[in-house]
Amino acid sequence: MSYKSKIVSTGKYLPEGVITNFDLEKLVDTNDEWIVSRTGINTRRKALESVLDMAYNASMDAIKKAEYDKDKIDLIIVATITNEIKSPSIANLLQAKLGLNDKQVMAFDVNAACTGFVYALEVATSLLQSWKFKSALVVGSEKMTNIVDFTDRNTCILFGDGAGSMIVEPGDIDSVFYNDSKGDNTKILEVDKYVKMNGPRVYQFAVDIIPKTINKILRDNNLTLDDIDVIIPHQANKRIVESIIKEMNLSDDKVILNIDRYGNTSAASIPITIAEYKEENKDLKTILIVGFGGGFTWGAAILKI
Numbered sequence: 001m002s003y004k005s006k007i008v009s010t011g012k013y014l015p016e017g018v019i020t021n022f023d024l025e026k027l028v029d030t031n032d033e034w035i036v037s038r039t040g041i042n043t044r045r046k047a048l049e050s051v052l053d054m055a056y057n058a059s060m061d062a063i064k065k066a067e068y069d070k071d072k073i074d075l076i077i078v079a080t081i082t083n084e085i086k087s088p089s090i091a092n093l094l095q096a097k098l099g100l101n102d103k104q105v106m107a108f109d110v111n112a113a114c115t116g117f118v119y120a121l122e123v124a125t126s127l128l129q130s131w132k133f134k135s136a137l138v139v140g141s142e143k144m145t146n147i148v149d150f151t152d153r154n155t156c157i158l159f160g161d162g163a164g165s166m167i168v169e170p171g172d173i174d175s176v177f178y179n180d181s182k183g184d185n186t187k188i189l190e191v192d193k194y195v196k197m198n199g200p201r202v203y204q205f206a207v208d209i210i211p212k213t214i215n216k217i218l219r220d221n222n223l224t225l226d227d228i229d230v231i232i233p234h235q236a237n238k239r240i241v242e243s244i245i246k247e248m249n250l251s252d253d254k255v256i257l258n259i260d261r262y263g264n265t266s267a268a269s270i271p272i273t274i275a276e277y278k279e280e281n282k283d284l285k286t287i288l289i290v291g292f293g294g295g296f297t298w299g300a301a302i303l304k305i
């Protein structure tokens with residue numbers, strides 16, 4: 001089933017602090033050559049700001065780009081796994097920070113790990129379809145450096161901080177979604193105090209599930225790769241993306257990558273990449289976003305931005 005809506009604006013925020021591979025060489029037994037060749041990451045960002053501050057900055061970027069009347073926003077959904085406190089949600093705090101406390105707003109967070117933004121966008125888009133809401137602000141904001149153990153070389157090289165946002169209204173443009181999950185109790189990928197991960201097992205999961213997810217959403221909607229301008233995948237590892245490019249016989253420029261600069265920003269990676277792509281490509285494009293993450297969760301959407 002397709003939803004009718006309209007993406008009005010996209011935004012992003014990357015904190016100024018940078019962690020280079022050479023910085024990590026001083027913390028754990030690793031080196032720049034290993035990190036670049038195994039992951040494609042050169043730098044990632046480290047925030048002094050909170051998850052809320054980054055969510056706010058990314059939201060304001062989208063609001064300013066469209067000169068949007070923020071008082072119209074009546075639905076706020078934030079995808080995050082790094083909220084510093086359990087409650088209120090980042091979405092509630094964002095409502096207050098945006099000055100929307102006097103408005104009737106439904107605000108809540110979504111936890112679907114790195115797939116969080118795709119999940120949150122489907123929830124928002126389906127709620128907009130009811131025409132009960134006028135305007136949804138959907139955000140992915142993560143402070144991964146708060147939950148990374150900087151003595152664990154398996155994980156600390158991968159993750160970074162940032163936020164991305166999207167404003168969506170009811171409209172007449174079709175978007176389609178496929179979101180899925182499988183409850184996993186094997187502890188291959190979990191966050192207790194810190195992210196713990198069996199990297200090779202997660203890698204195998206990713207290279208298996210991403211092509212299947214892309215093929216399913218295309219097949220279910222009678223579309224082919226020729227109908228898609230670009231694929232924006234969750235930025236987890238450059239090698240994962242390269243393996244998908246090879247398996248699916250894609251041209252390199254069909255897939256957007258920025259992992260070299262930002263690392264894996266979990267639920268923020270897809271909206272950051274969308275916002276960056278949109279800054280360079282002003283005319284309407286058909287994009288396929290695809291994510292996977294802890295849970296396990298995975299999902300895709302085909303959108304016009």
Ligand code: UT7
Nearest residue numbers: 029030031034038114153154157199200202203236237293
């Ligand atoms: O958002 C979803 C969350 N996570 C992911 O998507 C992660 C998916 N997995 C990965 O990206 C990769 O598995 C990693 C980048 C985490 C690891 O790369 P890998 O090619 O799978 O390496 P490996 O874990 O199989 O380790 C290969 C070798 C090992 O040494 P030995 O046993 O061959 O001597 C590791 O001990 O590399 C060693 N190693 C490192 N060496 C230098 C592991 N981490 C490092 C490191 N620096 N940081």
